[in-house]
Amino acid sequence: MNFELSEEQKMLKKAAREFLENECPESVVRKAEDSDLGYPPELWKKAADLGWLGLIYPEKYGGIGMNILDMAILYEEMGRALFPSPHLSTVVLCGLAILEAGNEEQKASLLPRIARGELVMALALTEPEATWDGKGWLPQGVTMPATPEGNNYIINGVKLFVHDALAADYLLVATRTRKNRRAADGVTLFLVDAKSPGISYTVLRTTAGDKKQCEVVFDRVKVPAKNIVGKLHGGWPTLERVINIGAVLLSAQMVGSAEKAMEMAVEHAKTRVQFDMPIGIHNWVQEYCIMAFADVQGTRNLVYEAAWMLSEGIPCDLEVAMTKARANEACTDAHWQAHQVLAGVGFTTQDGVLPLHTKRGKVWQLYLGETDHWMEKVAQQIEKWPPPEKPKGKPLGIFNVPEDLQAPHWDVWANQIKNKGKLW
Amino acid sequence: MEFGFTKEQEKLRKELHDFYANELPEDISGVPALSKELQDFWMGLQRKAGKKGYLAPGWPKEWGGLGLGHIEVGIANEEEGYWGIAWPDGIGLHIVGPGLHLFGTEEQKKRFLPEISSGEKVWYECFTEPEAGTDEANQQTRAVKQGDKWVINGQKIYITGGYKPDWLYVEARTADTIPKHRGLTLFCVKADTPGVTVTALPCMGGYRANIFYFDNVEVGDDAIVGQINQGFYHVMATFEFERSNTAGAARAKRELQELIQFCRETKRNGKPLIKDPMVRRALAKMAIDIEVLRLAAWRTAWRFGERKRLGPLDFDLTGLFSRLNAMSHPNLKMDILGTYGQLRMGSKYAKLDGSIERGWQVTRSYHYAGTMEAIKIVLAGRVLGLPRIPAKLNTTIMKALQEKEK
Ligand SMILES: Cc1cc2nc3c(=O)[nH]c(=O)nc-3n(C[C@H](O)[C@H](O)[C@H](O)COP(=O)(O)OP(=O)(O)OC[C@H]3O[C@@H](n4cnc5c(N)ncnc54)[C@H](O)[C@@H]3O)c2cc1C
Numbered sequence A: 001m002n003f004e005l006s007e008e009q010k011m012l013k014k015a016a017r018e019f020l021e022n023e024c025p026e027s028v029v030r031k032a033e034d035s036d037l038g039y040p041p042e043l044w045k046k047a048a049d050l051g052w053l054g055l056i057y058p059e060k061y062g063g064i065g066m067n068i069l070d071m072a073i074l075y076e077e078m079g080r081a082l083f084p085s086p087h088l089s090t091v092v093l094c095g096l097a098i099l100e101a102g103n104e105e106q107k108a109s110l111l112p113r114i115a116r117g118e119l120v121m122a123l124a125l126t127e128p129e130a131t132w133d134g135k136g137w138l139p140q141g142v143t144m145p146a147t148p149e150g151n152n153y154i155i156n157g158v159k160l161f162v163h164d165a166l167a168a169d170y171l172l173v174a175t176r177t178r179k180n181r182r183a184a185d186g187v188t189l190f191l192v193d194a195k196s197p198g199i200s201y202t203v204l205r206t207t208a209g210d211k212k213q214c215e216v217v218f219d220r221v222k223v224p225a226k227n228i229v230g231k232l233h234g235g236w237p238t239l240e241r242v243i244n245i246g247a248v249l250l251s252a253q254m255v256g257s258a259e260k261a262m263e264m265a266v267e268h269a270k271t272r273v274q275f276d277m278p279i280g281i282h283n284w285v286q287e288y289c290i291m292a293f294a295d296v297q298g299t300r301n302l303v304y305e306a307a308w309m310l311s312e313g314i315p316c317d318l319e320v321a322m323t324k325a326r327a328n329e330a331c332t333d334a335h336w337q338a339h340q341v342l343a344g345v346g347f348t349t350q351d352g353v354l355p356l357h358t359k360r361g362k363v364w365q366l367y368l369g370e371t372d373h374w375m376e377k378v379a380q381q382i383e384k385w386p387p388p389e390k391p392k393g394k395p396l397g398i399f400n401v402p403e404d405l406q407a408p409h410w411d412v413w414a415n416q417i418k419n420k421g422k423l424w
Numbered sequence B: 001m002e003f004g005f006t007k008e009q010e011k012l013r014k015e016l017h018d019f020y021a022n023e024l025p026e027d028i029s030g031v032p033a034l035s036k037e038l039q040d041f042w043m044g045l046q047r048k049a050g051k052k053g054y055l056a057p058g059w060p061k062e063w064g065g066l067g068l069g070h071i072e073v074g075i076a077n078e079e080e081g082y083w084g085i086a087w088p089d090g091i092g093l094h095i096v097g098p099g100l101h102l103f104g105t106e107e108q109k110k111r112f113l114p115e116i117s118s119g120e121k122v123w124y125e126c127f128t129e130p131e132a133g134t135d136e137a138n139q140q141t142r143a144v145k146q147g148d149k150w151v152i153n154g155q156k157i158y159i160t161g162g163y164k165p166d167w168l169y170v171e172a173r174t175a176d177t178i179p180k181h182r183g184l185t186l187f188c189v190k191a192d193t194p195g196v197t198v199t200a201l202p203c204m205g206g207y208r209a210n211i212f213y214f215d216n217v218e219v220g221d222d223a224i225v226g227q228i229n230q231g232f233y234h235v236m237a238t239f240e241f242e243r244s245n246t247a248g249a250a251r252a253k254r255e256l257q258e259l260i261q262f263c264r265e266t267k268r269n270g271k272p273l274i275k276d277p278m279v280r281r282a283l284a285k286m287a288i289d290i291e292v293l294r295l296a297a298w299r300t301a302w303r304f305g306e307r308k309r310l311g312p313l314d315f316d317l318t319g320l321f322s323r324l325n326a327m328s329h330p331n332l333k334m335d336i337l338g339t340y341g342q343l344r345m346g347s348k349y350a351k352l353d354g355s356i357e358r359g360w361q362v363t364r365s366y367h368y369a370g371t372m373e374a375i376k377i378v379l380a381g382r383v384l385g386l387p388r389i390p391a392k393l394n395t396t397i398m399k400a401l402q403e404k405e406k
């Protein structure tokens, strides 16, 4: 047991904090809201120069070979600064899927370009009906058919809530290529040029007020069979794994954002004076700060544990599920607490960064699995827990005596219980 | 960062695990320890564990411990928690022992520590008074020096214990000071000293507490722990020393395992309870809360290992999370049992041996060793640096009150 960041991790954290404080102030976040790309390309390029885009890829694909725990530390900082970027979509969800399941040619051609910041990708997974049925992040939710036609496949259907679709050069598209089997068997991943004929995009107006999410309509889009990533019909395990990793990193991002909101609340509580005293002197205001603090610290431990297990290759479906389920609640809760403390200034959207956090927090809560989804995953895991172990010593037959029938031992008690009425 | 344990640590866990598995009777259930047979059993086990050094694994070998580090102590705590063990002398092991380590004289250490670590004795903590709960420094029990004796007079309330005590760890006023924290002193008082009397104070769930009266109780200078008038600070320092509680989460997890087993075996409307979405949700919530608590406790254990005690900017959220869980979990569990939830141990239809009902009652006590609010006050002031009502203002108010009384 050791909760200390390594020297390398501390350096990464410090460098990320400094870089984002300088390069990604509130104004940058606001400006990105209005752009189609959703992020400033200069900033993306600088992130590439810092090695953030290839952080977890092996060196031979242009990466620097760090692990998911390192990445989680970076994601906390990105959440804190609300770093507008397609990092999660490109580097994690699509990039890691390619790294895990892609063939050598795909890996060699795509990953170094991602690492250099030359390629943006988006994951097209959830579908309208599936999302409504609560199967958005389950294999049952993938129904959009890809039908073979010569050396090509024809994709036809609608994908919803596709993050970073407008910015993407390629889409990684989950399709159904085989039915009537287990849902997890028959999902195929395709690498689709985002500008292919037949694809159209409609921006979804969301809480965040940006243009990050789209409906993507595939109207008989033709994709060469060589663009399959991984095995035909065998895409789900890869997706499941990248969703797990993505959910943990997104949780790290939510912790970072929650921590920033908590710090703003504490700072405000110390400096805002009403009734001739700092408002932070009142237990109620302290309560908001403390609960936000507990949200942050409690969830951070979960994130680190899950990220560590993922990095070490230890099975951790339970820990991942716990992490995202709790982060979903904790992040929105911390934002809420901050709003209580900031009151009027926290509600205005023109100045003040809190609403930016709050609104993104809501979007992140609903992304890569809502609370219901992950709570059910937790239930599926703990359902398998064995009953507790029974002790093996010889039975004594002295238990199971209702307390009012027990013969008291210590004289004080004995006498007093005998003379009940008198002494009490 | 590392969330696993070393091979040696796993070996220690197995050793403790097997020891308790073999020592605890197979028909055990977590009844409040009151009957003679039960108390004899637990005292016997305490002595057995003491002989092996398991009671105080973190203490140096010369004082009867195993000289192990904080992570190892955390492992020992987890095993105690898993097997539902609450040592009769929890106070001696966790409050008095550390206090003596920090502030006791060499003589006191020699006299008391081996007795405590070998599980021979039972100590009670006598701090709280009717007028001094959260405001611990408000104690009115007095110790006055007369010749070479200290004479103690006063009353202590809510003092935990159903076992016969050997020693009392008493905090008493030795000076009238402003602020009042600066006039308290710690004493070791033999429980059968003339002038000590006691009244039982039965509590919810069969919990046993007491009121102690001190009527001209005489002790010598050698009874004083640490410095005169520094008792309050000694207690605070003790609380910050070696306090990691990994037992709570281990125990909670075991109880959840038990409940999950029950939900697998029990049907409602022809379907196992475990398939009911509301039940699943409640179980999942509890599992997450317990993991959050477990990690918070381990973080504190690790921190102590690094620093020996918590620094000013450090924090321990174990108390907060365990109190939050105590607020919601017993209700969630009772809801799962439905109407049967209210049945007590020994009732004809009681489920799970009435353990959930008992747990529900006992968790109403989760203000011992500091209320939720007291924990929050510390977090707000010490950790988050939020403003506090200035001490000066307190003093002004106190002076005004004293004037008024005159
Ligand atoms: C949508 C909106 C519409 C509004 N419309 C109007 C309007 O039409 N006309 C108008 O005049 N005003 C209006 N207001 C202002 C509103 O009345 C104030 O926002 C409100 O009174 C709180 O003041 P504040 O924002 O300065 O927060 P603060 O007073 O700074 O409070 C910050 C935090 O400290 C707490 N706090 C403060 N003092 C204490 C105390 N003694 N004990 C415990 N806690 C304390 C508060 O409860 C809050 O949690 C509006 C505000 C909003 C958000």
Ligand SMILES: Cc1cc2nc3c(=O)[nH]c(=O)nc-3n(C[C@H](O)[C@H](O)[C@H](O)COP(=O)(O)OP(=O)(O)OC[C@H]3O[C@@H](n4cnc5c(N)ncnc54)[C@H](O)[C@@H]3O)c2cc1C
Pocket (backbone or CB within 6 Å): A283, B124, B125, B126, B127, B128, B130, B132, B133, B134, B135, B157, B158, B159, B160, B207, B209, B365, B366, B367, B368, B369, B370, B371, B372, B373, B374, B377
């Ligand atoms: C099961 C159990 C076992 C115990 N065992 C022992 C023992 O062995 N030895 C011993 O000495 N004591 C023991 N106690 C006593 C325990 O330490 C006290 O109950 C506790 O300190 C609270 O004191 P009180 O009950 O007088 O509540 P009070 O101090 O009267 O508090 C009442 C309420 O007011 C709140 N409050 C008080 N001051 C503030 C403040 N400044 N700001 C905000 N809120 C405040 C409290 O948090 C609480 O909610 C035990 C108590 C229990 C329940």
